[in-house]
Amino acid sequence: MNKLLMTPGPTNVPERVIKKISEGMLHHRTSEYSKIFKELNERLKYVFQTQNPVLTFPSSGTGGLEAAIVNSFSHGDKILAISIGDFGDRFIKIAKAYNLIVDEIKVPWGKAVTIDEIKEKLTDEHKGLIVTHNETSTATVNPIKEIGEFLKNKNVIFIVDAVSSLGGIDIKMDDWGIDVLVTASQKALMSPPGLAFIGVSEKALETAAKSNLPRFYFDFLNAKKFLDKKNPENPYTPAVPLIVGANESLKMIEEEGLENVFLRHKNLANKFREEVKGMGLALFADSNAFSNTVTAINIEDGKASFIKERLEKDYGIIIAGGQGHTKGKLIRVGHMGYVNEEMIDKTLNALKNLI
Ligand code: PMP
Numbered sequence: 001m002n003k004l005l006m007t008p009g010p011t012n013v014p015e016r017v018i019k020k021i022s023e024g025m026l027h028h029r030t031s032e033y034s035k036i037f038k039e040l041n042e043r044l045k046y047v048f049q050t051q052n053p054v055l056t057f058p059s060s061g062t063g064g065l066e067a068a069i070v071n072s073f074s075h076g077d078k079i080l081a082i083s084i085g086d087f088g089d090r091f092i093k094i095a096k097a098y099n100l101i102v103d104e105i106k107v108p109w110g111k112a113v114t115i116d117e118i119k120e121k122l123t124d125e126h127k128g129l130i131v132t133h134n135e136t137s138t139a140t141v142n143p144i145k146e147i148g149e150f151l152k153n154k155n156v157i158f159i160v161d162a163v164s165s166l167g168g169i170d171i172k173m174d175d176w177g178i179d180v181l182v183t184a185s186q187k188a189l190m191s192p193p194g195l196a197f198i199g200v201s202e203k204a205l206e207t208a209a210k211s212n213l214p215r216f217y218f219d220f221l222n223a224k225k226f227l228d229k230k231n232p233e234n235p236y237t238p239a240v241p242l243i244v245g246a247n248e249s250l251k252m253i254e255e256e257g258l259e260n261v262f263l264r265h266k267n268l269a270n271k272f273r274e275e276v277k278g279m280g281l282a283l284f285a286d287s288n289a290f291s292n293t294v295t296a297i298n299i300e301d302g303k304a305s306f307i308k309e310r311l312e313k314d315y316g317i318i319i320a321g322g323q324g325h326t327k328g329k330l331i332r333v334g335h336m337g338y339v340n341e342e343m344i345d346k347t348l349n350a351l352k353n354l355i
Contacts, residue, residue, distance in 0.1 A: 061184035064196030134165035
C-alpha cells in the first residue's frame with residue numbers, strides 16, 4: 001500500500017479525503033446526508049463550470065458514458081462519433097451496443113481531430129456528436145471549445161467524455177455549449193473510483209424526456225427528480241462513503257481555486273515533458289495537442305514492461321503501459337489530481353535510472 005500512483009487513474013487520494021470517508025457511515029435518507037449531497041452538487045457545478053445540474057451515479061466512467069447514450073437517443077438514431085484512441089473506440093462500442101447508427105471519424109493515434117474533419121462528416125441526419133476530451137490512451141486532447149462553437153445552433157446533442165480531464169484541464173460546460181459532460185471520481189477529482197458525474201444541459205434533459213432507448217437505473221430524469229427535492233437525495237441507495245469523500249476532495253479544489261488547479265497541472269505537465277525529452281525520449285502525442293493530465297512516452301521494443309516493473313518494485317511508483325496496438329511500445333505517466341512537484345521529481349529521477 002501507499003505506492004505513488006503516477007497513473008492516469010485511479011490516482012492518489014489525499015489523506016484528508018480518506019479521513020473524511022473513515023469518519024463513519026451515514027444513512028442516505030437523513031438530513032445529514034442531504035446536506036452533504038447538496039454541498040457536493042454545488043461543488044460539482046463549480047468544477048463543471050456550469051449552472052446546469054450535475055447528476056451522480058454509482059458507477060465508473062464507462063457507466064457514465066452508457067448513461068449518456070441511453071438518455072440522449074432513440075432506436076435507430078444516427079450519430080457522429082470521433083475516436084482518437086482506445087477510449088473513443090469504447091464510446092463507439094457503447095453506442096453500437098444500443099444499435100445506434102454510428103458514423104465514425106477515426107483519427108490516427110497521437111493526433112487530435114480537426115474542425116475541418118467534423119465539417120466534412122456532420123450532416124442534418126446526425127442527432128448527436130460524441131467525443132473524448134482527453135484521450136487517455138494517447139495523451140492527446142481534442143479541441144472541445146472549437147467543436148462546441150461549430151455545433152452552436154445546430155440540432156445536435158453534444159456529448160463529451162471528460163473522464164480523464166475534468167478538474168485537471170479547463171473544460172467549460174456552459175460556455176462551450178456541451179449538453180452532456182461525463183467524468184468520474186478517480187482521476188483529476190482526487191477521489192476513490194466508483195462515482196460517475198454527468199452534467200446535463202436543458203436541451204439534454206428535454207431530449208432525455210423524448211428518447212426511447214431502454215434504461216432504468218441510469219435514468220437522468222429520475223436522478224434529477226430526487227436531486228431537485230428540498231433536501232436532495234438519490235433514487236436508490238447511493239455510494240455514501242464515496243459521496244462524502246468526493247465532497248471533501250472537491251472542497252480542496254475549491255480552496256485551491258479551479259484556475260490555480262489548471263495552472264498546477266499545466267506547469268507540472270510542461271516540466272515532466274521537458275525533462276523526459278531531455279532524457280532523449282520521444283513523446284507519442286502531437287505537440288499541439290499535448291495533455292496536461294497524462295504523458296505517453298515512446299519506449300523501444302521490450303523495455304516498457306521492464307520500466308514499469310522496476311518503477312513499482314524498486315521505487316514504489318505505479319505507471320501505466322500502452323493500450324491496444326501501442327501495448328509494449330509506450331509508457332504512460334499520469335500527473336493529475338493530487339500531484340505535486342515532489343512527486344514529479346521522484347518519478348523523473350527513478351525514470352532516469354531505468355532508461
Ligand atoms: N474515458 C476515458 C477518457 C478514460 O480515461 C477512462 C478510464 N481510463 C474511461 C473513459 C473509462 O472509465 P472507467 O475506467 O472509470 O470506467
